[in-house]
Amino acid sequence: MRDKIADLEAAGAQLLVVDPHESWAAKRLLKEVGLRADDVNYPLLNDPGQIVSAAYGVAFQMRIHTELSNRPATFLIDRAGVIRYVRRATSFADRPSPGEILAELKKLD
Amino acid sequence: MARLPFLASLTAAATLTVSCFAEAAEPRRSPAEWLAQIGRQWDEAAWAPKPPARPAAYLRPLDDVGWQSRWRARQALAAAGSDASEALLKALRAPDAPTRILAAESLGYLGAKIPRDALLDAATQDADAAVRLYAIDSLGMSGQAGSLAAELENLAKTEKNRDVKLHLGYALDRKGERLSADAIRKLVKWNADQIDSAKLNQPAPDFELASLDGKTLRLSQFRGQKAVVLVFIYGDT
Numbered sequence: 001m002r003d004k005i006a007d008l009e010a011a012g013a014q015l016l017v018v019d020p021h022e023s024w025a026a027k028r029l030l031k032e033v034g035l036r037a038d039d040v041n042y043p044l045l046n047d048p049g050q051i052v053s054a055a056y057g058v059a060f061q062m063r064i065h066t067e068l069s070n071r072p073a074t075f076l077i078d079r080a081g082v083i084r085y086v087r088r089a090t091s092f093a094d095r096p097s098p099g100e101i102l103a104e105l106k107k108l109d
Numbered sequence: 110m111a112r113l114p115f116l117a118s119l120t121a122a123a124t125l126t127v128s129c130f131a132e133a134a135e136p137r138r139s140p141a142e143w144l145a146q147i148g149r150q151w152d153e154a155a156w157a158p159k160p161p162a163r164p165a166a167y168l169r170p171l172d173d174v175g176w177q178s179r180w181r182a183r184q185a186l187a188a189a190g191s192d193a194s195e196a197l198l199k200a201l202r203a204p205d206a207p208t209r210i211l212a213a214e215s216l217g218y219l220g221a222k223i224p225r226d227a228l229l230d231a232a233t234q235d236a237d238a239a240v241r242l243y244a245i246d247s248l249g250m251s252g253q254a255g256s257l258a259a260e261l262e263n264l265a266k267t268e269k270n271r272d273v274k275l276h277l278g279y280a281l282d283r284k285g286e287r288l289s290a291d292a293i294r295k296l297v298k299w300n301a302d303q304i305d306s307a308k309l310n311q312p313a314p315d316f317e318l319a320s321l322d323g324k325t326l327r328l329s330q331f332r333g334q335k336a337v338v339l340v341f342i343y344g345d346t
Contacts (some may be wrong), residue, residue: 014335014337014338016337022288055303075338077328090171092168
């Protein structure tokens with residue numbers, strides 16, 4: 001994971017991750033594995049109320065075990081602030097590979 | 110914009126509309142009407158794959174828009190605040206699980222004055238695990254998990270569902286810390302016309318969120334500097 005983030009940074013990109021929950025679950029998980037919030041080496045953004053998740057069209061689209069949560073999705077936004085790539089998951093494991101993301105990043109100016 | 114408090118009646122004929130912050134692109138609806146219309150716009154059976162699946166992960170069809178109705182209903186209920194309590198209490202006993210789930214979830218956004226006993230009842234006794242889970246979350250979001258620590262600990266001993274047990278743990282972790290008034294205000298004030306506005310080859314909707322380590326971050330701060338890989342996760346439940 002650390003290598004993949006390094007690859008993104010080398011390609012001039014910033015990874016942002018949006019979680020539709022408050023931070024209680026993430027904090028507990030970190031505590032259980034002996035890490036702290038600043039050990040997470042990318043911004044993990046909390047979106048309680050799911051406003052950003054709604055703007056980006058992913059809120060309430062996945063039922064995961066007992067919860068109703070976000071459809072996993074990846075957007076690439078270029079330096080001008082324009083969305084240049086969108087991939088919304090249609091199944092549990094459906095995600096773009098790191099290679100695909102890096103290839104798409106290369107296409108941006 | 111001043112919020113005009115109206116009492117919401119349980120009978121449709123006598124229902125008065127409640128003023129809310131959203132611009133009137135949508136017809137004004139009472140809390141009871143918002144709850145009633147969910148069933149009409151959300152086909153609960155339209156998940157893929159069909160159950161049972163391993164892991165138990167189901168997705169809406171890509172062209173499904175029922176989620177938007179659900180989102181707007183929850184915003185309207187949060188905006189109505191205590192005026193929505195009566196309708197939400199009734200919805201907490203609806204025969205269908207999706208309505209009870211939405212009611213349990215929405216109560217967490219009403220701020221401090223929520224029906225504690227009704228939520229604790231739902232957290233203990235509802236047949237649907239998701240209702241129990243969201244009732245527990247809402248007790249936590251309203252700041253009541255601290256005063257209910259003993260009850261929540263007892264529930265943790267008898268609850269069989271793994272996710273509900275986890276959420277009991279989160280409620281016990283947060284104690285009396287409620288969902289911030291700022292987060293509720295942002296939800297209520299947000300212009301829902303922006304729902305699903307992120308489109309390919311269009312400007313990315315800007316936003317400001319706090320990260321796990323407490324820093325605030327705006328998407329637009331990267332403009333001119335770096336491309337952004339924006340990943341939405343379902344979040345470990």
